[in-house]
Amino acid sequence: DAKTTQPTSMDCAEGRAANLPCNHSTISGNEYVYWYRQIHSQGPQYIIHGLKNNETNEMASLIITEDRKSSTLILPHATLRDTAVYYCIVRVRGGSNFGNEKLTFGTGTRLTIIP
């Protein structure tokens, strides 16, 4: 799987949009970008994923650059409950009959929402 690079930490004011960048410059055509987050003392939680088109769900938006070498997770109106470590993960599709291969986590970005 392609390696990802994320800032170690970020702060964001409550109510503002939080924009979390991720660099995956070695991503290949069959690799998807996934985002999970981990709130303190909890297990990771799925947020969103995408291949090349921008994606939006009830939690966040994912913007992937045209060359797919980087992406940005956007939390449109950050709340204190969004304080967590956010992991950007690149997953290759294929090579297994089951398709439920492991997630390869990096060290993520520690996002702190400031009241």
Place this chain on the structure above:
Amino acid sequence: EAGVVQSPRYKIIEKKQPVAFWCNPISGHNTLYWYRQNLGQGPELLIRYENEEAVDDSQLPKDRFSAERLKGVDSTLKIQPAELGDSAVYLCASTSSERGFFSEQFFGPGTRLTVL
């Protein structure tokens, strides 16, 4: 619907002692994972089960770690004997194979192990 259940939540043992962690996945999820998370790091896979079969145990230190999922539902991860370096959070996750590659992994709260 209940999430992934793990017990105990915390465990403190002395080195060389055995320890076991239990996980009950979400009902109907046939894929189960055990991850280990060291302080300040992301989780790392130890073993993955498809039903009762361990399909990826390449990262499991087999000299001291063992796992089982006898009936393809709940699972136990054991360490014997524990070493100081085993102090970590042990996370269990599960997923359904209905959506294949796109299936979301659901994580339990983890068991925090401290080895003294």
